[in-house]
Amino acid sequence: MTAAPAIDPEKLDKLAQVAVRVGLQLAPGQDLIITAPVVALPLVRAITEHAYKAGAGLVTAFFSDEEMTLARYRHAPDLSFDRAAGWLYEGMGKAFGSNTARLAIAGDNPLLLSSEDPDKVSRANRALSAAYKPALEKIVNFETNWNIVSYPNPSWARQVFPGEPEEVAVRRLADAIFAASRVDRDDPVAAWEEHNAALRARTQWLNGMRFSALRYSGPGTDLTIGLADGHEWHGGASKAQNGITCNPNIPTEEVFTTPHRLRVEGTVSSTKPLSHNGTLIDDISVRFEGGRIVEAKASRGEAVLNKVLDTDEGARRLGEVALVPHSSPISKSGLLFFNTLFDENAASHIALGQCYTKCFLDGASLTPEQIDAQGGNKSLIHIDWMIGSDRIDIDGIAADGAIVPVMRSGEWATPVA
């Protein structure tokens, strides 16, 4: 008799199928680039198999390793922290621009870098962001189909379930990922079709309302977010510029659009900790004037937060506003994942930095100047943080000034078809 494996191999195989068939909707002949922590090798292998079965041309994987990352912080000379592999991301950008799909496996230890020198962490992130730009732009502009799924990395599992032995923690995190990714259903692909339809009904309602702004009120929050001119709400499956409809995030519960970078006023408080590149930032409270953050506080990670805000001019302005009901399955799990992919889908959120071109009506045909004129934000960063809870009300403000309840106590105020 052998012990049951910590991670159910059948569900892991279903997760790989969902990543390829729902997440990417990989088309025959497409190449695929996978990035993953090296511990996620079993999932990468399963995804590779399903990708080739779906007709992939070439699957290329890049693995990161937490030990190698730590070796850099512990042994590298100072000059290392301004370096990044620009040649690699330039090449990836070219590949994404030539119809190569992109799959990222998330699951890094959210606290990996929490005891390293914040100045080195911030310099290294800044160098990476600058180098990564040619690749990120293709993703942000949705030039190709892409997807993120998660793997229960032991170092991540230990953060989510600190009291448990590692094997138990990994099994519980695996089960939480499987549930949130709907691979615990009999027919995960059908379950995703149904979920995508519900998200589509909600974005159609919001797009029909054409709100000029959203107003948030709750503990520590009194905020008005103007929406960009010609904004468009998205959620769930969405069509990339290469013509492929994909589900970029697995899981996903949000509907989201582009705020106006000059029209955000008031104060907002985070409702969950933000895990940013290995550092936890908690109890964030910021004040906006004319769309710009003029004051930022946090009970933990305030120095990292302020470094993030100083990345560039756009880092102090909003690039995304997203609505998630408090009753979403991820929120109901009661877990704090310390991982944006999950935590942002447990609560309404906003993002600092770069906006999504696709969140404009006819966005793909707009010039950078037009996007700027309509209120779209530009930055090297895009960082989501959670501002929703069951104590937050949200109203929509119509063009004529009429006020429409959007959420009450964290739930949709108006049912849709």
Added chain:
Amino acid sequence: MTAAPAIDPEKLDKLAQVAVRVGLQLAPGQDLIITAPVVALPLVRAITEHAYKAGAGLVTAFFSDEEMTLARYRHAPDLSFDRAAGWLYEGMGKAFGSNTARLAIAGDNPLLLSSEDPDKVSRANRALSAAYKPALEKIVNFETNWNIVSYPNPSWARQVFPGEPEEVAVRRLADAIFAASRVDRDDPVAAWEEHNAALRARTQWLNGMRFSALRYSGPGTDLTIGLADGHEWHGGASKAQNGITCNPNIPTEEVFTTPHRLRVEGTVSSTKPLSHNGTLIDDISVRFEGGRIVEAKASRGEAVLNKVLDTDEGARRLGEVALVPHSSPISKSGLLFFNTLFDENAASHIALGQCYTKCFLDGASLTPEQIDAQGGNKSLIHIDWMIGSDRIDIDGIAADGAIVPVMRSGEWATPVA
């Protein structure tokens, strides 16, 4: 009590030190690109640590995985086998051209692809060779410091020690790698200095002799190899164009130079099997006329051999000739490693395909046209195969026609300082 690990962690750490300090002689501030099978992760981590301690700027690793390679052969559509990640190798070429060092960890299963469709194997190799060209050229032209070391991959160990349980096979292969790489010595770095000095004395003798040709005789072999005009012998440590003296191969026992691509006549038989990209090619016998292979036979893998020869015009001509005494430590181990890095250092050998620019006097300053005029060969491939044994005699033919014994029964005929 726990079982001793199959691979001695102290010797593995010493191997990492030798790779960085002897193999690469990594200079402070240099970036490093590592390629490795994913099972070699413990060695990659140790190398990363020693590289950063030596002042590396950024270490970037790319891992391959045998399961992912097999998934391609078993599930990918036909079009996959003409694909390669050109964008990646273009980028690597740029990095090598900008002073990034390169470390490859060898150790793949030599028979991985032996039961796959030879046509697919050959098409995939051809596509990879073409895509890899911008990176390979920088290595072949020695523009940056580079090094190959080995890791005892279990699938490789099972081939070398077919009768042993996997753990024993891995331990025995690890010990063989450690011995051949001189990390079983008290001071491996000093042992390499001594070995490099002996190889330098031998290349100085050969460069002083300025032979116009070498003549090989033995069972199944009666071959004359003309040497390129202005050829230069190299061996052991050597200076790259970025000014860094490195040891490209760990282990290395050979001294080698460039043959004249038009002046090879006669017949030669292989003395060890050649493991080429997952296929074994055994009992090779080829006949040269005017430097070109006009007839090629093999008892095993003949189809793959003929596909290799058809890669391009230069694939039928020689790009390297190398001398290794039969008493070299690797030969004395009595093992067949099914891996060129080891087996080529157990026997004198020749290589089909691309020549090394550095094996010409003042090679770095020669134009491609000059190299061509002096007899250097050009090809997408460079494949070494073994033609030496204790039954082979080699004579040098001087410019005036005088005949000088070089090797007798596989050993140097003339001692040097």
